[in-house]
Amino acid sequence: MKELFVTETDDERLKATANAVDNALEQQRRKESIQSAVTALFGVAFVVAILALIAMIPTSKDIPVILAYSAPAEEEPPKLNKKELTNNLQPRPPGASSSMARVIASTAATTVSVPIPETAVPDAMIGMEEDFGDGFGSGDGDGSGGGGATFFGGRMKGKRIAFVVDFSQSMELSAEKGGSRISGLKKELEKSINELGKGMQVTVIFFSNTGWTIETKGPNQNDKGWNGLGKTPVVPWYPATPKVKKQMISDIKAMPAAGGTVWYPGLKMALGMNPAPNGVFLLSDGSPRDGDMVLDELKEINPSHVPISTVAFELPGTPAAQLLEISEKTGGKFNMVYKGRRYSGGAAERFTNVKYDED
Numbered sequence: 001m002k003e004l005f006v007t008e009t010d011d012e013r014l015k016a017t018a019n020a021v022d023n024a025l026e027q028q029r030r031k032e033s034i035q036s037a038v039t040a041l042f043g044v045a046f047v048v049a050i051l052a053l054i055a056m057i058p059t060s061k062d063i064p065v066i067l068a069y070s071a072p073a074e075e076e077p078p079k080l081n082k083k084e085l086t087n088n089l090q091p092r093p094p095g096a097s098s099s100m101a102r103v104i105a106s107t108a109a110t111t112v113s114v115p116i117p118e119t120a121v122p123d124a125m126i127g128m129e130e131d132f133g134d135g136f137g138s139g140d141g142d143g144s145g146g147g148g149a150t151f152f153g154g155r156m157k158g159k160r161i162a163f164v165v166d167f168s169q170s171m172e173l174s175a176e177k178g179g180s181r182i183s184g185l186k187k188e189l190e191k192s193i194n195e196l197g198k199g200m201q202v203t204v205i206f207f208s209n210t211g212w213t214i215e216t217k218g219p220n221q222n223d224k225g226w227n228g229l230g231k232t233p234v235v236p237w238y239p240a241t242p243k244v245k246k247q248m249i250s251d252i253k254a255m256p257a258a259g260g261t262v263w264y265p266g267l268k269m270a271l272g273m274n275p276a277p278n279g280v281f282l283l284s285d286g287s288p289r290d291g292d293m294v295l296d297e298l299k300e301i302n303p304s305h306v307p308i309s310t311v312a313f314e315l316p317g318t319p320a321a322q323l324l325e326i327s328e329k330t331g332g333k334f335n336m337v338y339k340g341r342r343y344s345g346g347a348a349e350r351f352t353n354v355k356y357d358e359d
Contacts, residue, residue: 162204
């Protein structure tokens with residue numbers, strides 16, 4: 001075996017190499033230390049910055065101060081010495097430009113004033129000073145040619161007006177101020193027809209237990225009328241000329257009253273006319289057998305929505321209430337004739353109370 005010998009030169013190289021390694025490690029350690037220090041500095045700076053930001057955020061809220069202000073009490077105005085008014089001094093009526101509303105007086109302070117419209121006196125009674133023999137009405141008809149008619153104080157607009165009137169046996173009863181109910185009705189029809197203007201058209205439908213017209217020949221027209229079954233008969237319109245008016249009034253005066261009271265046939269005949277009426281006057285003096293049925297079927301009976309103004313003729317209580325309801329549902333007006341006097345509005349509605357059913 002050969003022996004290995006290490007020369008001096010090799011020792012020096014080894015030392016040099018070891019020194020180089022040591023130097024490299026030392027430099028590496030310094031570099032890492034510097035990096036660690038820099039990182040630590042950045043970390044500290046970041047934490048300090050965060051704390052500084054937190055310190056800058058306010059931790060309390062400013063609560064606004066609300067000041068209450070009370071106005072000083074108004075001083076009481078000095079009392080004025082008012083002169084006494086003359087006893088005979090009358091208040092002056094408001095002028096044409098004055099307001100139609102009054103302000104409600106109140107002891108409570110408010111910034112809003114409530115107007116009260118001026119209204120007519122409710123339940124105003126309209127007197128019927130003449131007896132039935134002298135006729136009803138005020139004589140202020142709508143005969144100017146502009147269209148319309150009046151009947152027992154009611155007024156209806158339009159060129160075509162139908163009168164549906166009760167000619168039952170009860171209409172022969174005596175009236176409060178002389179004559180009979182039927183004579184008072186005939187006089188009012190005469191007055192209404194005579195006041196019809198030029199260009200108007202009119203028809204009169206009578207009813208008791210059936211419905212019939214002037215065309216129905218007598219005697220006993222009520223027995224020859226339409227009973228409400230089958231096809232509705234054709235009802236003609238009559239021009240309101242002087243000649244036609246005269247003949248119509250003559251036929252009405254000769255028409256007798258007989259039979260019971262049924263509303264449906266007469267109403268159906270009027271509301272089924274072609275062209276339809278602009279308005280219908282319905283008068284009755286008796287409790288009908290079909291009053292509830294007419295109210296239940298009013299929409300079917302009146303498909304053209306014709307306004308129906310009604311007159312309860314010496315007929316207070318439930319039948320009058322039914323006539324009132326017909327007017328309200330169709331847009332007509334309700335009038336009441338009771339003990340020879342005519343009532344309208346709230347005064348007429350007062351007689352629809354059921355207490356009159358027992359009278």
